[in-house]
Amino acid sequence: MAVMDKIEVYKAFRIRAFEDQPGQWLASARKTDGSKIDIDLPGIGLTDSITTPGAHLTAQSAIEFMKQMVDSPSTR
Numbered sequence: 001m002a003v004m005d006k007i008e009v010y011k012a013f014r015i016r017a018f019e020d021q022p023g024q025w026l027a028s029a030r031k032t033d034g035s036k037i038d039i040d041l042p043g044i045g046l047t048d049s050i051t052t053p054g055a056h057l058t059a060q061s062a063i064e065f066m067k068q069m070v071d072s073p074s075t076r
Contacts, residue, residue, distance in 0.1 A: 006059040015066045017059035024055035027062035029070060038076040050075070 006017040013029040020026045028051040031037060036046040050069060056062040069075060 006063065008063055010063075010067050010070060013066075013070050015063050015070075017062045017066075019059070020055060023057060025057065025059050025062040026055055027052045027059075027066040029066050040074040040076065 005019075008015045009032060010029075012032055014032050015027055015029045017025050017027045028049050029037070030049045036048060037050055038046055039050065050066075052062055052065050052069070056065060
């Protein structure tokens with residue numbers, strides 16, 4: 001049985017959770033208007049998308065973690 005990606009819109013971001021390997025979910029986010037994401041961290045700067053740094057057990061937990069990344073003061 002194929003697992004489907006889960007997509008949510010949160011603030012100005014489209015978040016997509018996907019199963020990288022069985023039982024290991026990641027999430028990525030892009031701005032809904034297509035503009036670049038400004039990450040105020042050394043070596044990152046402007047980027048098209050951001051992805052969770054590690055895997056989660058469920059799609060929803062990966063999405064919730066991504067929401068925290070979006071809410072971080074370093075993400076604009």
